[in-house]
Amino acid sequence: MSEVNKKKILDDYNEDSIQVLEGLEGVRVRPAMYIGTTASPGLHHLVWEIIDNSVDEALNGYGNKISVVIHKDGSITVSDEGRGIPCGIHKKEKIPTIQLLLTTLHSGGKFNANAYTASGGLHGVGSSVTNALSEFFDAVVCRDGKIYHIRFEDGGRKLVQPLEIIGNTTKHGTTITFKPDKRIFQTIDFKYDVIKNHMQESAFLLQNVHFCLKDERINNEVIDFYYKDGLSEYIRIINQNKKAISEPVYFEDVSNLIKIKIALQYCSDDYNETILSYVNNVRTKEGGTHESGFKIALTKAINEYAEENKLLKYKQRFESSDVREGLTVIISLNIPATIIQFEGQTKTKLGTSEALNAVSNFFYDKFSHYLNENKQFAIDVIGKCLQSQNERIQARKAKEEVRTNKKTRNELPMSNKLCQAQSKNYKLNELFIVEGDSAGGSAKTARDHMYQAILPLRGKPLNVDSISTERMLKNEEFSTLIATIGAGFGANFDISNCKYGKIIIMTDADTDGAHIQTLLLTFFYHYMRPLINEGMIYVAVSPLYRVFKGDTKNPTKEVYCWNNDELEKGKKEVGPGYHIQRYKGLGEMDPIQLRNTTMKKDTRQLIRVTIDDPLLVEQRIRILMGNDSNERRKWVEENIDFNEVDNFKDEVR
Ligand code: 0RA
Secondary structure, eight states, X not given: OOHHHHHHHHHOOOTTOOOOOBOXXXXXXXXXXXXXXXXXXXXXXXXXXXXXXXXXXXHTTSOSEEEEEEOTTSOEEEEEOSSOOOOSBOTTTOSBHHHHHHHSBTOOOSXXXXXXXXXXSSOOSOHHHHHXXXXXXXXXXXXXXXXXXXXXXXXTTXXXXXXXXXXXXXXXXXXXXXXXXXXXXSOOOOOHHHHHHHHHHHHHHSTTOEEEEEETTTOSOEEEEXXXXXXHHHHHHHTTTSOBSSSOEEEEEOSSSSEEXXXXXXXXXXXXXXXXXXXXXXXXXXXXXXXXXXXXHHHHHHHHHHHHTTOOSTTOOOOGGXXXXXXXXXXXXXXXXXXXXXXXXTSOEEOOTHHHHHHHHHHHHHHHHHHHHOHHHHHHHHHHHHHHHHHXXXXXXXXXXXXXXXXXXXXXXXXXXXBOOSOOOTTTOEEEEEESHHHHHHHHHHSOTTTEEEEEEOSOOOOGGGSOHHHHHHSHHHHHHHHHHTSOOGGGOOGGGOSOSEEEEEOOSSHHHHHHHHHHHHHXXXXXXXXXXXXXXXXXXXXXXXXXXXXXXXXXXEEEESSHHHHHHHHHHHOTTOEEEEOOSGGGSOHHHHIIIIISTTTOEEEEOOOSOHHHHHHHHHHHHSSOHHHHHHHHHHHTTOTTSOEEEOOOO
């Protein structure tokens, strides 16, 4: 769409201003281009597309309730109390506008110059994409006194019910029901937890909107997320297991074009920083100008307060990172569509330059004032910053000493269990943490000696969530792991010293294996979080089946399968007379099989572990690491495929 056209559409919305660009075929041919993946995250993306539209309505002041119902047949309904999708006849195309919107891509025209929309980023390719990837798609609209109904099947290709009027109403709103097409997706099983968390997150951000969810597959209970305290409540829940130094601090200014809300809290027993930012209620995972503006203002306000009140030690100002240890902050901006700009690899980095000064000026004023008015809070915050500053200075000194004295980098002993890689190119080296000595033995044989190191783990690691750092250090598994990685831990963790480019957890594909994964991830989350943030922690996915013909040791043909779909394909590929071997553990594979399926770069499958949702992480840790073993077992059994992280083929070196 040309700039001129776009302007015209943005300036005045009417039912003619929809720009028809292309049909839906392309979406079915290349679904990943529109929704990222056809695995579980892509499936849920279909729901976010619809919810985003409902949220946009609420954001612009139309409706304060959004409901989602997951049905027994695998379909899902999203309803809102917005204006309703326009149903009048489109003058140029001579068909109902709703039909046009649901069957064409990039239909513009929805937003006027001052509209705030969730659709600025990855989202907003629109309801039509959901239609294109659905077995059926059904919309009921209340608008202009009428109730309208339209229905599509087969990815929007069959209009099985042209727009009809089915009644009169004084209400307004849209109700959409659709069922994802099983021919497109690897799974069509909506995950209650994933949808629940997304809605809860939205409810934190849209203080005045009810988000109601019902899962008819389980029961008829409705949960209603509604947070009067919005972001402050979000922070309180994220930090509920930590020692907060105060209640969350909250500032907002919604009187300007760029509307800003910021909530923050420091915790004394935390040295990580958690920054969550949003633009028009869509997470900006890669940060951007709003986060930069916040960081600048925070450092400036704290340094000035500390200087004025003579709280600095040796007159050294704080560095930016000193003032963010143990800080949780949520920044939420609403920006009109006209000035939104996204950048970055996944278009989730805010580029709008106006946002930097807007956030920085706003937050500097508010926070400086707050520090002056709340003495105890200011003293506690600065105490925490002094501690971080001191630790940073000590760590730097120690590093310098190591360098000048040529002392070894590690005080902890190197384990004799570790089987090292030959290469000294740390970026290319991989550390496999392997469950059990026997699988460890196989892995030692199977590995690429040049780049792959093996560290076998005996038994289950401790749950670091419930023990002190001293106890963690006394544990041999963990002290070995820290020494092996070679970059320290906790506040002194220095990722530049890490001896591996990838750290890969390799366990059996059973409940115990999943538990070990979680325990190790808990360790990394608490003591080496930068490794997770940098995407260096992985889980290896071993195949579930081998389909082969002939002798088990010397098959004439064999295929490995990672899931049931692949198993079906595998049976066909191998042909009549096939045998199926179901792997229950890594130990059942010989070294060659282990190498070819799970360790070799171009054939293995790895899951990269990421923290997309800190709330989800906290909840998971509570379920998985808490005291209720029944709840834990149930969760692990239901979620053993780690569905919230996306499978991807390992990139080739
Ligand atoms: C196009 C234009 C307008 C609203 C919508 C679409 C709309 C779409 C969805 C999808 C789910 N719920 C929705 N609610 C609204 C603006 C209509 C106007 O200006 O009156």
